[in-house]
Amino acid sequence: MTNFYHIRDLSSNFEDYLKIIGDLEAGKDQVRSKVIAKTMKVKPSSVTNALQVLREQKLITYEPYGPISMTSKGKRFWLIIHQKYKTVKGFLTEILEIDHETADKLACTIEHKISPQVTERILLLKQFLKDENLCGTNAIDRLHDFFSKRTEESEKEIGKEIPRFLLSVLKPGEKATIHKIDGDKAIRQKFLDMGLIRGQEVVVERVAPLGDPIEITVRGYSLSLRKSEAELVIVK
Amino acid sequence: MTNFYHIRDLSSNFEDYLKIIGDLEAGKDQVRSKVIAKTMKVKPSSVTNALQVLREQKLITYEPYGPISMTSKGKRFWLIIHQKYKTVKGFLTEILEIDHETADKLACTIEHKISPQVTERILLLKQFLKDENLCGTNAIDRLHDFFSKRTEESEKEIGKEIPRFLLSVLKPGEKATIHKIDGDKAIRQKFLDMGLIRGQEVVVERVAPLGDPIEITVRGYSLSLRKSEAELVIVK
DNA sequence: GGTAAATTTTAGACATGACTAACTTTTACC
DNA sequence: GGTAAAAGTTAGTCATGTCTAAAATTTACC
Numbered sequence: 001m002t003n004f005y006h007i008r009d010l011s012s013n014f015e016d017y018l019k020i021i022g023d024l025e026a027g028k029d030q031v032r033s034k035v036i037a038k039t040m041k042v043k044p045s046s047v048t049n050a051l052q053v054l055r056e057q058k059l060i061t062y063e064p065y066g067p068i069s070m071t072s073k074g075k076r077f078w079l080i081i082h083q084k085y086k087t088v089k090g091f092l093t094e095i096l097e098i099d100h101e102t103a104d105k106l107a108c109t110i111e112h113k114i115s116p117q118v119t120e121r122i123l124l125l126k127q128f129l130k131d132e133n134l135c136g137t138n139a140i141d142r143l144h145d146f147f148s149k150r151t152e153e154s155e156k157e158i159g160k161e162i163p164r165f166l167l168s169v170l171k172p173g174e175k176a177t178i179h180k181i182d183g184d185k186a187i188r189q190k191f192l193d194m195g196l197i198r199g200q201e202v203v204v205e206r207v208a209p210l211g212d213p214i215e216i217t218v219r220g221y222s223l224s225l226r227k228s229e230a231e232l233v234i235v236k
Numbered sequence: 237m238t239n240f241y242h243i244r245d246l247s248s249n250f251e252d253y254l255k256i257i258g259d260l261e262a263g264k265d266q267v268r269s270k271v272i273a274k275t276m277k278v279k280p281s282s283v284t285n286a287l288q289v290l291r292e293q294k295l296i297t298y299e300p301y302g303p304i305s306m307t308s309k310g311k312r313f314w315l316i317i318h319q320k321y322k323t324v325k326g327f328l329t330e331i332l333e334i335d336h337e338t339a340d341k342l343a344c345t346i347e348h349k350i351s352p353q354v355t356e357r358i359l360l361l362k363q364f365l366k367d368e369n370l371c372g373t374n375a376i377d378r379l380h381d382f383f384s385k386r387t388e389e390s391e392k393e394i395g396k397e398i399p400r401f402l403l404s405v406l407k408p409g410e411k412a413t414i415h416k417i418d419g420d421k422a423i424r425q426k427f428l429d430m431g432l433i434r435g436q437e438v439v440v441e442r443v444a445p446l447g448d449p450i451e452i453t454v455r456g457y458s459l460s461l462r463k464s465e466a467e468l469v470i471v472k
Numbered sequence: 473g474g475t476a477a478a479t480t481t482t483a484g485a486c487a488t489g490a491c492t493a494a495c496t497t498t499t500a501c502c
Numbered sequence: 503g504g505t506a507a508a509a510g511t512t513a514g515t516c517a518t519g520t521c522t523a524a525a526a527t528t529t530a531c532c
Contacts, residue, residue, distance in 0.1 A: 047480085052518090064481065109349045121333065139375070247489090281510085
C-alpha cells in the first residue's frame with residue numbers, strides 16, 4: 001500500500017524516526033540514540049533497528065556506537081515531512097485552537113498521509129482567513145470568538161456553568177484551563193508563541209510577593225508572566 | 237498505546253472493519269464477507285480473522301458461514317466512527333475542495349485518531365464559514381474563488397497555462413479536470429452532491445445527437461448531464 | 473589508566489495482521 | 503436433488519516492528 005506521497009520503501013513508521021532525527025539535528029545537540037528512544041517512546045533496541053533501516057535507505061550516516069547524522073537525501077525528505085507537520089499543526093493550533101499536545105500527536109499521525117494538494121489548501125485557507133477583514137478584525141479572530149461563544153452556549157445548555165477567573169488571581173498549586181485571552185493582536189500572538197491558547201491547561205507554580213511576576217507551567221515548560229499579562233488571561 | 241478516543245482493546249485496524257460493516261449494513265444489502273474483503277482490499281481469510289475479533293468484542297454477531305450483523309454496542313461505536321469520518325471528509329471536500337477519492341482515503345486514516353474536540357471545532361469552522369456573509373456570498377464560496385485565483389496565479393508563474401473549456405464542448409472519450417463551476421448556489425450544491433468538484437477528473441462517455449444529454453463518468457459512476465448544466469462546468 | 477555507570481547493539485522472542493493453499497459449506501442451476 | 507461454482511474458513515507462513523536479556527562499547531570520574 002505504498003503511495004506516492006511517501007518515501008519509496010520506507011514505511012510511515014520510519015518516517016517518524018527520520019522526522020525526529022531531523023528535529024534533533026535542527027537543535028544544537030548531537031543526536032543520541034537514547035533521546036530518539038525517549039521521544040518515540042520505544043526501547044533503545046528499536047531505535048538501533050530503525051537506524052539500520054534508515055542507513056540502508058541512505059537517509060542517515062551512522063556506524064555502531066557512532067554519531068548519527070542525516071545525509072542530504074535525508075535532509076530533503078525531512079524537510080518535506082517537516083513542512084507537512086508544520087502545516088497541519090499550525091492549522092490545528094492556530095485555526096482550530098486545539099491544545100499543543102493533542103495537535104502534536106494528531107499532526108504526527110496524519111503528516112505521512114496528506115498529499116501536497118491538501119497541504120497547499122490548508123495554507124491557502126489560513127491565508128484566506130487572515131486576509132478577510134471585517135471591522136478591523138480578521139476572520140481567525142472572529143472564528144475564535146465564535147468558538148468561545150458556542151462553547152459557552154453548549155456549557156449552559158448542559159447546565160454546567162464553570163466559573164471564570166483572571167489567571168492573575170490564582171494561587172500557587174492551582175490548576176486551570178485557559179478560556180480566553182484578551183488584549184490586542186500582538187499580545188495574543190506572544191501568548192500563542194508561548195503555547196498559551198484556549199483549552200490549554202496551566203498550573204501556577206509560584207507567585208512573587210506583589211503578584212508580579214507569576215510563574216506557571218504549560219506543557220512541562222515554565223513560563224514567567226508579568227501581572228499585567230496574567231490579567232489578560234481568563235481561565236476556568 | 238491505547239487512548240481514550242479508541243474503542244478499548246480494538247486496534248484502529250479493526251475499527252476500519254467495523255466501519256465498513258456498518259456502512260454496508262446501512263445500505264439495504266446483506267453484509268457479505270466478500271464485499272468487505274473487496275472494500276478493504278484484503279483477502280477473504282483476513283476478513284474471517286477480523287470478524288472473529290469483532291465477535292469476541294461483542295461488536296457483531298456472526299456464526300461461521302452465517303450472516304453478519306452488528307450488535308447495539310457495535311452500532312454505537314460505528315456511529316461514533318462514522319460521525320468523525322463524515323466530519324473530516326466533509327471538511328476536505330466541501331471546504332478544502334479535495335477530490336472525493338483522496339478525501340476518502342485521508343478521512344479513513346485519520347478518523348481513528350481525532351478527538352471529539354477536533355471534530356467539534358471542524359464543524360464549528362464550517363458553520364462559521366457558512367454563516368459569514370459579505371456581499372451576499374458566504375465565506376466558503378469566497379474561499380473557493382480564492383483557491384481558483386491562487387491556482388491560476390501559480391500556474392502562470394511556472395508558465396504552464398492550461399487551456400480551459402466548457403464541459404459541453406468535449407467529445408466522447410475525452411478526459412478533463414474540473415476547474416470551476418458557474419451557476420448559482422443551488423446548482424453548485426447539486427453538482428457537489430454528484431461528486432463534481434474542482435480538481436475532480438471526468439471522462440465523457442457519450443454525447444447525444446444534439447449535445448443533450450451528455451453522459452460522463454466520475455469516480456466510476458455514470459452521470460447524465462443536460463447540455464445547459466454542462467455549460468456551467470469549466471474544465472481543463 | 474582503571475573501573476563503574478551509562479549507552480548502544482545483538483540475538484532471539486513475540487504480537488499483529490496480512491498472505492497462500494487446502495478444505496468446507498452454501499448457492500445456483502440443470 | 504445432484505453437482506459445479508462461489509463463498510467462506512482453517513491452518514500455517516511471513517513481514518513488520520516491537521520487546522527482553524545479555525553482551526559490547528563508550529563515558530565519566532577517581
